[in-house]
Amino acid sequence: xxxxLTEPGAEELSSLKAWxxxxxxxxxxxxxxxxxxxxxxxxxxxxxxxxxxxDHHPDWANVWRRVDIRLSTHDTGGITNLDVQLARFIDSxxxxxxxx
Amino acid sequence: xxxxLTEPGAEELSSLKAWxxxxxxxxxxxxxxxxxxxxxxxxxxxxxxxxxxxDHHPDWANVWRRVDIRLSTHDTGGITNLDVQLARFIDSxxxxxxxx
Numbered sequence: 001x002x003x004x005l006t007e008p009g010a011e012e013l014s015s016l017k018a019w020x021x022x023x024x025x026x027x028x029x030x031x032x033x034x035x036x037x038x039x040x041x042x043x044x045x046x047x048x049x050x051x052x053x054x055d056h057h058p059d060w061a062n063v064w065r066r067v068d069i070r071l072s073t074h075d076t077g078g079i080t081n082l083d084v085q086l087a088r089f090i091d092s093x094x095x096x097x098x099x100x
Numbered sequence: 101x102x103x104x105l106t107e108p109g110a111e112e113l114s115s116l117k118a119w120x121x122x123x124x125x126x127x128x129x130x131x132x133x134x135x136x137x138x139x140x141x142x143x144x145x146x147x148x149x150x151x152x153x154x155d156h157h158p159d160w161a162n163v164w165r166r167v168d169i170r171l172s173t174h175d176t177g178g179i180t181n182l183d184v185q186l187a188r189f190i191d192s193x194x195x196x197x198x199x200x
Contacts (some may be wrong), residue, residue, distance in 0.1 A: 002149075037148075037151065037152065037157050038152060041145075044144075045141075048137075048141045051137065052137065052138060057137050057163075058163070059161070059163045059190065060161065060162055061159070061160065061161035061162075062159070062160055062161075063159045064157050087166050090167045
């Protein structure tokens, strides 16, 4: 069954406070620092399993204890409900972002 | 106990046929494609565990079924025996590179 892809509204996007909208508005970005590589990779493993459930995967990079994540939907070339779902899951398991 | 870091010789580097030496000679790169995200992440998990054993970690990125790996040693700013060890491990578990 094809999935319904919807574009989140501005209010929903701005509720994702830990995420940065790319300048072209087509992706969400978040960088997260962990205490060490093991914690970073444990986080990635949980996100990977959720991504498989959603059949929607992040573009991400890892350097030691840092993970840089980019969310976007290939099929639409922009941000969809799937990105918002994955972002909310990531926020639920990530350490809180540093205070501004 | 501090680890002994040595620089591999040209012959040892050129034996890593699946890897590309960066233009500054300070890192090794390899991109690997898997059949799907699950296989890509299973590979990353095995590399992550080996990296923890070696206490030497890759810089890497993953987009769906592709993994881009960069190996370099922070302490020396170049390629060392640790990178060669990790590269050989990766080669031992990765699918064979495409024919040239």
